[in-house]
Amino acid sequence: MxxxxxxxxxxxxxxxxxxxxxxxxxxxxxxxxxxxxxxxxxxxxxxxxxxxxxxxxxxxxxxxxxxxxxxxxxxxxxxxxxxxxxxxxxxxxxxxxxxxxxxxxxxxxxxxxxxxxxxxxxxxxxxxxxxxxxxxxxxxxxxxGVQAEPPTDIHMQVSEAQRDAARALLAPLGVEPGRFVLICPFANGRVEFLDRSWPAFPDFVRRLHAAGRRVVIVPGPAEVEGAKQLYPDALRLDGVALGAYNALLQLAGVVVANDTGPAHMAAGVGARLLSIWGPVDAARWAPWGSTVTLMRRGPSEWSSVDEVVLKVDQALP
The missing domain is CATH 3.40.50.2000 (Glycogen Phosphorylase B;)
Structure with missing residues (x-):
């Protein structure tokens, strides 16, 4: 050894x-x-x-x-x-x-x-x-000094204690694991002067809410006010530790995310991820894993709300 x-x-x-x-x-x-x-x-x-x-x-x-x-x-x-x-x-x-x-x-x-x-x-x-x-x-x-191929999936670890913490956060909201949409609509900063935020995200969440979908958002400290104003229909969980956030992503029925850190976390823990991609280089920066669906029409054209809603409906019962 x-x-x-x-x-x-x-x-x-x-x-x-x-x-x-x-x-x-x-x-x-x-x-x-x-x-x-x-x-x-x-x-x-x-x-x-x-x-x-x-x-x-x-x-x-x-x-x-x-x-x-x-x-x-x-x-x-x-x-x-x-x-x-x-x-x-x-x-x-x-x-x-x-x-x-x-x-x-x-x-x-x-x-x-x-x-x-x-x-x-x-x-x-x-x-x-x-x-x-x-x-x-x-x-x-x-x-x-070795040669090897990288793994297909990251398999980021999530502990049972973290899953228990996530379930405890969901329970007061009346949300069942596997039956909610977790959204990650914020993308702090820009990459090479390109905006990474899907402009249709607020309309998309309104559509989900009108269809009776349970939508959960976990804003960072600087994102709470934006979450309140832009996503009033979403069930908000503030101040969540990153370990519990990993577990929430893993317990979601589907995660819908911009090009942002939590998208990589979702892919890392094996969550079903719809990665909304715009003008940034996806070949270099897209989330990695077999559970990732890259949502993109072309090199600089966003997916429509209809396209993403259809994917959510296919993913959830």
Missing amino acids: IEARPLIVRLRNFVGDTVLSIPALRLLEQHGYRLELVGKGWARGLLEAEGWAVHVRPNELRPRIAQLRELRRSFRAEDPGFDARSNTLLFPYAFSAALDSRLAGLKAEGHAGDGRTWLLRRGLPRREGRHTLQEYWELACDFL
Whole structure:
């Protein structure tokens, strides 16, 4: 049996990217590494059921370096070979991620480029024309020196405790698992100046409500007012932890989502997902998995309300 060696892994700063990195993280674990993840605070809740350690990354430079130095000190004490090998893998492409690791005395590997290769122990190739999940998978393969195909599905873990929490949230609403539509209509920010929000989402929800469908929405802290104003007919669950949100997505009859982090969460946990796609590059960023239906008329044309309602009716009894 291979002894698990500590490996510091710097996560990206976005929910969707973190979900898409899960197969790569599992591959590292399968090859004898104990993952010590460094990322945003929400990563703890998102990955809670996976059982990986998540160290919350400080915002300021000095505390970030101090955190990495302390991790290095701790892992060097338990693993005499820690400093003799590559001991950090960077998923972010940014110069700052490589600089942080170098200043902390770590031996990091990551994608070459952005003028940072000289800070790395080894710069790994970033190949063109890949889906983001494949890109992260190939990064892990290159780090390990192996060749393998990525999985068809992410199989993101959801614990029974998280499912119990989700059922407890649904019960007061009178909503049965498997018989509701969970909508993810918000898409914070833009990608390459392109709007990722389906403009017909409010009309779509009104149609579902008129047809007697139970519609659930789980807004983030900055989305509550928008949910109240744009989706008054939806059953709103505020302040839901990401682990319970994963379970709600898994318990939904169907999830309808914009190009947004919760869409990747839904695909990750194997939910039946209608992914509403507009002008952004779906070949690179679409949710990954066999339960995903990409709703798109063409490279820059949204699906109609009728088309999406039909898909919902086919999915639900």
